[in-house]
Amino acid sequence: MSQPNYAFNAEIRTDMGKGASRRLRREGKVPAVLYGAGKEAVALTLEHDKVNNAADHEGFYSHILTLTIDGKKVEAIVKDMQRHPFKLKILHLDFQRVDAKQELHTNVPLHFLNEEDAQKAGGVIVHHLNEVEITVLPKDLPEYIEIDLAGMNVGDNIHLTDLKLPKGVTLVELTKGDDHDQVVVTVSAKKTEAEETADDAAPSEESDADESADKE
Structure with a gap:
C-alpha cells in the first residue's frame, strides 16, 4: 500500500x-x-x-x-x-x-522483526508495549522504532533499556527512574496439551460462586 x-x-x-x-x-x-x-x-x-x-x-x-x-x-x-x-x-x-528548535513530546509505534524465529523455538510472543512515548527534535522524529527478536528463546525478554534508539530520541519513561525500565516483549513457553486441558476443566471462581448462591 x-x-x-x-x-x-x-x-x-x-x-x-x-x-x-x-x-x-x-x-x-x-x-x-x-x-x-x-x-x-x-x-x-x-x-x-x-x-x-x-x-x-x-x-x-x-x-x-x-x-x-x-x-x-x-x-x-x-x-x-x-x-x-x-x-x-x-x-x-x-x-x-x-x-524546529523545540523538542516534540509524542508517541511512536514499535515494529517487531523476526518474530518467526522465536516462534520456531517453541515460544509465544507477548507484546507488553506496542508504542513508546519519546522526546525528539522534529528533524530526528522517527516513523517507528524497530525491535529485532532474532535469537530470542523461551524466557527471554526485552526491556526499554535494550532498545536501539535512533539518533536524538529519548524515551520519556526512562527519565522517570530505574524502576520504569518496562518490559517491552517476552517470549513465553507454549502451554502443553495437558495444561490447556486442565485450564478448560478447572471451574472458575465465578461458577463456584454461582453454584453456592443457587444452593442457598
Missing part, C-alpha cells in the same frame, strides 16, 4: 459550538484545532475523507504533517483524534504546531 501525502488544506473556522460542528460534518468536513509553539490556538476545518483515508496509515500519527492555512504552510503533528463510536468517521482532531 503506497504512503499518502501527509499534506492537507485547512480553513480557519469562526462558527463555533456543537451545532456548527454538526453542520460541518454533514458537509463532509471535520473540525480541528491547531495549538502550540507559543502561538494562539486556531480553530480549523479540513476535508473529512482525505484525512480519514490518511488516518488508515500508521505514519499519519508519527509523521510531521503539513497544513496549508490561508496559503501559508504550517508543520504539525496529530496529538489527539476523536472517532465516532461505531461509524467510520472522525469527529475532531487536535494538531500541535512544530517548532
